[in-house]
Amino acid sequence: MPRTAKDKTTESDRLAETEAATAPRRRQARGERRIAQLLAAAAGVFCRTGYAAASTNAIAREAGVSPGTLYQFFPNKEAIAIELGGQLLRHARETHGQAFLPENLGLPLPEALDAVLDPLIAFNCENPAFWALMHGSGVPGGIDKEHEELHSNMAGQVRTALHSLAPELAPVELDHVANMVLGIFKASLDLILAHEGAERDAYVAELKTVLLRYLEPIVTTTRCR
Template sequence: MPETPEPHLRRQPQQARGQQRIQKILDAAEHIFADVGYGNATTNAIAVRAETSIGSLYQFFPHKEAIRKALVLRYLEEMRTLFDQHLTPESLETLSLPLFLERLIHDIAQLRESHQGFRPIFFATQISPEGIECTTELKHEIMQRISLLLTIRNPALSEQQCAICARTCVAIFQSLMSLAMDLQGQERTDQLNELRLVLLSYLQTYISNGTQERVSETCSSI
């Protein structure tokens, strides 16, 4: 489990036991936010769920919002770790595009599903400046990796073409992944497969040699 982001802690834990207590509080808070919503959640309920005293909770977090901010940053760090595992130079160069997308989408969906408090954590109130900064950095890193994928698969692409494609891929992914995670069962599975097909079709127009140049020429002549 990634370390808790420090800016929101009232007191920095000096021992592993303190870190474990913080993670237990964050895990409990995520469950409470998922069960009753951020607005209805209380620090007392979080402390009970974490099997700790309210005084112990306040030793680390001054209020409920500090807990939520720490959860946002923890989630973003887990997402960064997942992308680091998938968007490696080796996988970008050697894996077939359909298999690459299938594995990436599957694992991100599993991460989202394992965090039932994702929606109330992110959308209950305005994300903190730290959260916005981390989100922006993560998106930038992902777009750089996608640009690398495009460069490896089709060296003829310009830097501008890679940037446009990467930005579009991130937007498609965010939108359709959120749509899929709002569904259940087979509907979710079907929607995730649709996300894979959309990204595959879009990326292939850039990766297939010469295809994107022909598309650009056609658009320019209209």
């Protein structure tokens, strides 16, 4: 049966309604892609110049957009850093949770070190902007505070891990050892991030050797008490 004018009008109305409903979703998707593009560009700029020396113009150039386009999404460099820092901190918390799983801590010491260190090192290598932003000068206060909380939580996780490996260790000794492990890890991370390829792998291996030789006597001694 041929379609009437009313049928055609109804179909046209439905198409118009569908188009009106999908348009905001398309705009939202485009906006999300642009934000991701700007954050990736900011990460590159922060890594090269540090947060303090970075500028919105440099970030816009890196993203291949005009400063005006950038300002449609972020009012200033601080807002970009806060958004990027928030995403990186959430990812870091997830990584820490995966690294310090109880089943990892129940492994023999060499395997436990691999299970804990590998995801932590991989996160920092894959997200160099995290190190540049969290340890740079002049970063927004909100990021600084959240990073302090992350570090405090990690210190607690290291302490808990050490307690599971050396349950007879006195609380004061446990604190000292945990702080030493964190200090060794952070110092080694500087070297690891400064190199690539085989050189990076060599420094990762050295870090594990240092921690193994440091912790093995402690773990063995306390288990024999």
